[in-house]
Each structure stands twice: as structure tokens, then as C-alpha cells.
Amino acid sequence: MDYGARWYDGALGRWTAVDPSAEKYESLTPYAYVGNMPVKAVDPDGREIIIILGRDENENISKTVKYSNGKLYNNDGSLYAGNDRFALYVKSHLTKLESLEDNYVREVVSSLASSCYSHYIEGNDFEYGGATTSPLKSANSANEGVPQGSFLNIPETEELFKQRLGKEGVEFSSTAIIGHELQHAYELDQGLKEGEYFIKNSADDPSEQRAVNFENRIRRALGLKLDWSYGNKEIPKSAREDISKKRSTKDDAPKSY
Numbered sequence: 001m002d003y004g005a006r007w008y009d010g011a012l013g014r015w016t017a018v019d020p021s022a023e024k025y026e027s028l029t030p031y032a033y034v035g036n037m038p039v040k041a042v043d044p045d046g047r048e049i050i051i052i053l054g055r056d057e058n059e060n061i062s063k064t065v066k067y068s069n070g071k072l073y074n075n076d077g078s079l080y081a082g083n084d085r086f087a088l089y090v091k092s093h094l095t096k097l098e099s100l101e102d103n104y105v106r107e108v109v110s111s112l113a114s115s116c117y118s119h120y121i122e123g124n125d126f127e128y129g130g131a132t133t134s135p136l137k138s139a140n141s142a143n144e145g146v147p148q149g150s151f152l153n154i155p156e157t158e159e160l161f162k163q164r165l166g167k168e169g170v171e172f173s174s175t176a177i178i179g180h181e182l183q184h185a186y187e188l189d190q191g192l193k194e195g196e197y198f199i200k201n202s203a204d205d206p207s208e209q210r211a212v213n214f215e216n217r218i219r220r221a222l223g224l225k226l227d228w229s230y231g232n233k234e235i236p237k238s239a240r241e242d243i244s245k246k247r248s249t250k251d252d253a254p255k256s257y
């Protein structure tokens, strides 16, 4: 396929020539396409929470808005006046999180919104799966504690969200689940490396335990019953934060887990 600057062999998944901008990305092989993350194809320049609204025919991001302080902005910094359903959906969740009676939750969201790294949120309409967070650089660098941006993928509507991630016997809250993903994003942003990221996918994974604690912090603030299940297991009691205790800032992190 002719991408203009060079040709791409879709069967091999390789370019037939080096990237003309290769000197800008010395750490990557010059034959790789968007750092081997073609599904993401992000070009980090945003320094904010960025909501992806559209992609072009090559799957490159073509339309975004940024979230800051309860408002959406266009790339040129002007206020977003559109009514894209997903943009407004994400905005309502982030605004809700920033208004909760929990300083720590508010701090996580506002740190991401003013971060020097880019945190992307995109909606999916998959018939399976749910909400995921990936490091923008790589899982290895995240495990080494390299601060970086993130890529969140969530169901694109409330209906789909409930269908994919609702659990029997648990009052559903997409806001709490989005909070769970934002806690992952925050750890990537801060370069926290306690526990391994995105390798084990279980209730024993410390990063999942922290995300479930954060989720319950939100559930408590919303007046919902706590939910300690992750996958088909429960987060061990020793790894549960005392949610009834208010946590004022990130420096006030509980030491016990």
C-alpha cells in the first residue's frame, strides 16, 4: 500500500523502506509502523486527557478533543461546541469523578488532565471484552518505572458498558470502572512500578488490587455497595484499603498493601 512517504506490505506487516523521519525515533526500529501499535497509532503531543472521536481510512487518529476542568477543548484551544455522543459521555464521567467527595479521586483525574504525558480514551463497540489500559511506550518500560502516557479503551455507550461489564448481584457503575482504568493510567503517568503491570491478569496482581481499591473508593463516594471481585476471584482481604478512611492526597497512600 502506498502511504506516500513509503510503501507498506500488509501481508508481512512491514515497510519496504525506512521511515524518512527515523532519526526522530532512534529507540524504535525504523521499519516499524507507529511503534508496532497500529491499533493505537497515536502521535503523542497532547499533554492532557484526549478523547478520540475519529480515525481516517488508515486507522490514524483524525479527530480528538481534550478534557480539562469539566470542559472539552479543540486542538487549537478553543472550547468544543460539538455534540459527539462519546465525547459528552466521557466528559460526564470525568466531571462526575472530579466532583466526588474524595480528594484522592479528584487528584488522580486532575493530574491526568494536566499531565505532561498524553492519556487517550477511545470508545469501542466490540461484542466482547471491556475496558483496558495500555502503556503508551511499552509494558517493559512501565515495569521499569518509566513515566509515560496511556491508552484507555472503553465501551462506547452506557448500554454496551453494562452489557460487557455488568456483574450479577453488583450494582453497576460505569463511572467506577472508568475510575479503575484511570488509576492504571495514573500509575503509568507517575512511573509507579510496585508490582508488575499487564502481565498477570488476576486478583493477585498488585496494580489490579490498587485499581479495585480505587474503584471502591468511587463506589463509596457514590453511595454504592463495595465490590471486591476481580475476574472470578476476590481481592484478598490483606490487599484491601480501608475505604471508610478518607485519603486526602497521593502522599497519604495506605502503607499496608
Ligand SMILES: [Zn+2]
Residues within 6 Å of the ligand: 180, 181, 184, 207, 208, 211
Ligand atoms: Zn485493571
